[in-house]
Amino acid sequence: MSTAAQHPHRGMITVSIMLATIMQALDTTIANVALPHMQGSLQASQDQITWVLTSYIVSSAIALPMTGWLCARWGRRKVFLVSVIGFTVASALCGLSGSLGAIVAARLLQGIFGAALVPLSQAVLLDINPPERVGQAMAIWGAGIMVGPILGPLMGGWLTENFDWRWVFFINVPVGAFAFWGIARYLPESRPPSGKFDMFGFITLSLAIGLLQLFLDRGELLDWFDSWEIRLEAVGALVAFAFFVAHTWTVRGASFLDRDLLRDRNFVTGMSFGFVVGMVLYGTMALLPTFLQGLMDFPVVYTGMVTAPRGIGTMIAMIVVGRVVHRIDVRAIMALGFGLTAFALWQMTHITLQMDSQLVIVSGFIQGLGIGFTFVPLSTATFATLAPRLRGDGTPIYSLLRNIGGSVGISIVQALLTRHAAQAHEQLAALVAPGNRGLDLLPPGLGAGSEAGLALLNAEVTRQAALLAYVDDFRTMMIITLVTIPLLLLIRRPGRGAAVPAAADAAH
Secondary structure, eight states: OGGGGGGGTTTHHHHHHHHHHHHHHTTTTTGEEEEEEHHHHHHHHHHHHHHHHHHHHHHHHGGGGHHHHHHEEEEOOHHHHHHHHHHHHHHHHHHOOOSSHHHHHHHHHHHHTTTTTTHHHHHHHHHHHGGHHHHHHHHHHHHHHHHHHHHHHHHHHHHHHHOOOHHHHTTTHHHHHHHHHHHHHHHHOOOOOOOOOOOHHHHHHHHHHHHHHHHHHTTTTTTTTHHHHHHHHHHHHHHHHHHHHHHHHHHHSSSOOOGGGOHHHHHHHHHHHHHHHHHHHHHHHHHHHHHIIIOOOOOOHHHHHHHHHHHHHHHHHHHHHHHHHHTSSHHHHHHHHHHHHHHHHHHHHHTOTTTSSSHHHHHHHHHHHHHHHHHHHHHHHHHSSSSSHHHHHHHHHHHHHHHHHHHHHOOOOOOHHHHHHHHHHHHHHHHHTTGGGGGSOOOTOOTTTSSSHHHHHHHHHHHHOOOHHHHHHHHHHHHHHHHHHHGGGGGGOOOOOOOOOOGGGGGG
């Protein structure tokens, strides 16, 4: 492997790999604001269209732990090039999709090929820069990652409004092509050392996660355990996970999940917190676009504008945390982060159909602050007491749990949204009866006196029921966040020498 001083094309390599990194980071948020437009174009229900998000998150989470093994076997440059071209082609397929099944399959491919882009870009930057330039290189890398949550909603809204939702994906094609050219031309090959990869453990865990996600995504649609498909997916997930646990506990030698990781209290607790944070963050991001465009009638560009402050809040909080994390107990910083997140969700329980955008902007910014005050100290505490030899194995497992928390969170909030909306509609419709004198106060033409009036009244009942369902979802996430805070006491305080992870970890 060549040394950092021997890279005459360091600038072009940095530009090329950062284009690939920004492309992947943007795709975690750029599609969110376009979901309502995709829903209409692909003739999908509200809970089905979120498969566009969950398929990407799950496949990315599953593929991520394979990065080190693939690089050791085939070389970092080859893996990088295959990842870029695969992600770019999958992006084009997303834009060309004419059905829900086609775009979900393309998003699965996007997640698989995109999983390696962020860790590879960090590894390459560390490789090509001498020690005195590593801090500057990591600052550039972190800034590139943070582009996603800030510019993603804005760019997604602008592309959807001025062109079509398909351009949310087509925009990756020229970016990916340039990144591929730069990496192919300037990045030398390297083959980092790696241990043996536990393929059986990887396959059984991936199968368990995939079946669990299918169970959650399709459960509400198929009326849960009344469906044979849902029963088979539930049983399959349990059996695959049982095989994974039995294999992990009995295998001699290397296993996909090193058993020693589970003996570290901070690591296990940190994974649990990461799962919860993923649920709340991704769940909220999935709910807001459909609420703002579907119920509030916000234009898609404006939706992107009012949701972007969340990313700004996260960036500001992470800058602050980087300066104080060595001086203040990380548990106190995380408690502040969870408290701010819960407060932002409490604010969202006060949404109405007559409000302006101020509540969304303020609560989004506050939640962004909460996420920023949570991620970096959480990563610090999670790895602070872990033996150095275990950190390489612990990093992908930690990222896996956080991303799975995100996909599970999206599925749960959408299932609850559908169920609560149906229940609220039934309760409100029961009030529309001849004996209810409140109906006399309705405007002319809105009532049960004619078919047209009844249709308008039903539409209004549907809107109010949907509003109540959104409020219930935000309240549920607020309760989950509050219940999690006391568990911070389970984390041991890291020593002053604990390393602070890269700030960009919060965005990936």
